[in-house]
Each structure stands twice: as structure tokens, then as C-alpha cells.
Amino acid sequence: TDITLKLNNGTTIPALGLGTWQSPKGEVSAAVEYALKETGIRHIDAAFVYENEQEVGEGIQKAIDAGVVTREQIFVTTKVFPTYHERVEESLNESLKNLNLDYVDLLLIHWPLGFNPKGNHYLFPTKEDGTADYDFSFDIVKMWREFERIYKTTKKVRAIGVSNCSIPMLESLLPHVEVVPAANQIESHPYLPQPELLDYCKQRGILVEAYSPLGSVGGPLLKEQGILDLAAKHNADPASVLISWHLHEGRVVLPKSVNPQRIKSNAVLVPLSKDDLEYLDKLSEKYGIHRYNNPQWGAGILKFPDWQ
Numbered sequence: 001t002d003i004t005l006k007l008n009n010g011t012t013i014p015a016l017g018l019g020t021w022q023s024p025k026g027e028v029s030a031a032v033e034y035a036l037k038e039t040g041i042r043h044i045d046a047a048f049v050y051e052n053e054q055e056v057g058e059g060i061q062k063a064i065d066a067g068v069v070t071r072e073q074i075f076v077t078t079k080v081f082p083t084y085h086e087r088v089e090e091s092l093n094e095s096l097k098n099l100n101l102d103y104v105d106l107l108l109i110h111w112p113l114g115f116n117p118k119g120n121h122y123l124f125p126t127k128e129d130g131t132a133d134y135d136f137s138f139d140i141v142k143m144w145r146e147f148e149r150i151y152k153t154t155k156k157v158r159a160i161g162v163s164n165c166s167i168p169m170l171e172s173l174l175p176h177v178e179v180v181p182a183a184n185q186i187e188s189h190p191y192l193p194q195p196e197l198l199d200y201c202k203q204r205g206i207l208v209e210a211y212s213p214l215g216s217v218g219g220p221l222l223k224e225q226g227i228l229d230l231a232a233k234h235n236a237d238p239a240s241v242l243i244s245w246h247l248h249e250g251r252v253v254l255p256k257s258v259n260p261q262r263i264k265s266n267a268v269l270v271p272l273s274k275d276d277l278e279y280l281d282k283l284s285e286k287y288g289i290h291r292y293n294n295p296q297w298g299a300g301i302l303k304f305p306d307w308q
């Protein structure tokens with residue numbers, strides 16, 4: 001758990017973080033506290049839209065109060081949701097208040113798109129027909145300018161980045177930036193390896209952070225025979241194999257769990273061989289799957305036969 005990586009502005013980032021998407025309010029505080037106290041995890045990935053930042057903050061505070069960690073020793077990320085694309089600092093301030101922090105280590109554009117800020121819901125506005133109420137005036141360059149301003153003129157963020165950005169979306173942003181995004185947080189696991197996007201980010205100094213590394217809730221990845229075989233070979237948990245794949249290849253990885261046992265075992269690195277890594281890199285190819293990157297929507301959507 002003590003592997004660290006460097007962001008392009010020199011900031012150190014612990015490579016293994018705890019994801020908090022879909023972590024229930026009643027459980028996430030204890031999960032965060034446990035991760036910091038008992039497993040050596042020093043990185044917590046939060047977001048305004050997860051609606052549990054207050055509880056995440058309580059978990060952090062408990063670990064600090066117990067004297068296990070200081071604020072400076074941990075790395076906390078939050079994200080600005082599309083409904084707030086024109087109110088970046090308002091969203092950040094709200095997250096900081098919820099998390100009970102003075103600053104976050106990394107602030108991300110959560111999705112490269114906009115929702116109607118004056119719609120019928122503060123997070124997920126819908127039109128009369130029930131479909132998403134987009135704001136097509138969304139301009140990622142304009143939103144990024146605000147990120148840059150906050151980064152340069154306040155002490156509220158130590159680094160800034162993006163999430164769910166495909167190559168075309170990054171192409172539309174990067175020629176216009178003063179500060180190159182420090183990270184791109186994307187869905188990443190052996191069913192969605194996106195090698196072109198990984199290479200693209202690497203060449204430009206953008207660190208890739210893998211969310212849903214286990215294939216998210218109910219996904220078939222943890223039942224994939226080849227992964228079970230690798231786990232058996234290394235006498236490890238299948239989830240540890242998936243997590244270790246990212247760590248071996250120099251990515252940040254953000255498995256979500258609220259279960260102490262699983263948080264602990266997810267922090268155990270499996271020493272994968274070159275062949276193991278190659279197998280994981282190429283696993284998706286055996287399905288001959290249809291994979292595509294939608295430039296408006298984000299990093300990619302995978303249609304899998306047994307994906308519920």
C-alpha cells in the first residue's frame with residue numbers, strides 16, 4: 001500500500017486509493033476510518049455526487065483524531081459534477097465543507113459534459129419526457145479555465161484533473177490549457193483496457209486513475225476463469241490480481257469496498273509476472289467485443305453479454 005506515484009506538478013499520490021462511489025452513508029465513515037487506521041491506505045477518492053462526503057469526512061477526521069495520520073499524510077480527491085459546470089468553486093466549497101477539509105489534493109471534472117444548472121434536480125435534472133436535461137452550452141475549456149484559476153489563486157486544491165475523458169475530448173481540451181490535467185480518472189479493468197487512451201495520457205504526463213477496477217457491482221470480471229486461475233496460482237484473492245495489474249503498470253487504482261476484510265485484502269499486492277500482465281492486457285480480445293469511445297460521453301462504454 002505504500003507505492004506512490006508523481007503527478008505532473010510534482011505532487012506525490014499514493015497509488016492505491018479507497019473508492020467511495022456507492023458506499024452507503026451508514027457504512028462509509030467506518031470504512032474510511034478502517035482503511036486509514038488498519039491497512040495503511042492513504043488515499044481516499046470522493047465526489048460531490050456520491051452524496052456521502054460528510055460521512056467520508058467523518059472517517060478521515062476519526063483517523064486524524066486517533067493520531068494515526070495527519071492531514072498532510074493523506075490524499076483526498078473530489079470532483080465537480082456536470083450540473084455545476086458553471087459553478088466550480090461553489091461545488092468545491094460545498095465538498096470542502098462536507099469533507100470538513102481546507103483543501104483537497106486533487107479536484108477533477110467529473111464528466112466532460114454539462115447538465116442544466118437550473119433544472120428540476122440539483123444533480124440529475126430531467127426533461128419532461130424523463131430523459132437527461134443536458135446543457136449543450138457546456139464548454140470543457142471554459143470549465144477548465146475555472147479549475148486553473150482556483151488552482152493558481154487559492155489554496156483549496158493541490159492538483160487539478162479530469163475524469164471520463166476520451167482521446168477526442170482531451171484533444172479538444174489540451175491545446176487550450178495552461179495547466180495540463182494531472183490525472184484522468186477512467187473506468188479501467190481487463191474488460192475495458194483502452195490501451196490507446198492509456199498511451200495517450202502517458203505521453204502527455206496525465207496520470208491514469210482506474211475506477212471500477214473490479215468491474216463494479218455485480219460485474220462478471222471476478223468470475224472470469226483466467227483471473228480465478230491467476231489468483232489460485234498466486235494464492236491470492238481475485239480482486240487483488242485485478243488491483244495489482246494497475247499497480248504493476250503504473251496506474252492509480254481505486255477499488256471500492258465498505259467491508260473491512262475486503263478493504264484489507266484489496267491492499268495486498270500480488271507479484272504478477274510479465275506473462276500474467278500480458279494475459280490481463282489482452283483478456284478482452286478473446287471476446288471479440290465491440291468497444292467504442294464516444295467522444296461526448298467519456299472514456300468508453302463496454303457492451304458485455306452477461307453484464308447486467
Ligand code: A2P
Nearest residue numbers: 212213214215216217239255256257258259262
Ligand atoms: P463491498 O463494498 O461490499 O466490498 P469496483 O471497485 O470495481 O467498483 O467494485 C466494487 C464492488 O466490488 C462492490 O460491490 C464491492 O462490495 C465489491 N468488492 C470490493 N472488494 C472486493 C473483493 N476483494 N472481492 C469481491 N468483491 C469485492
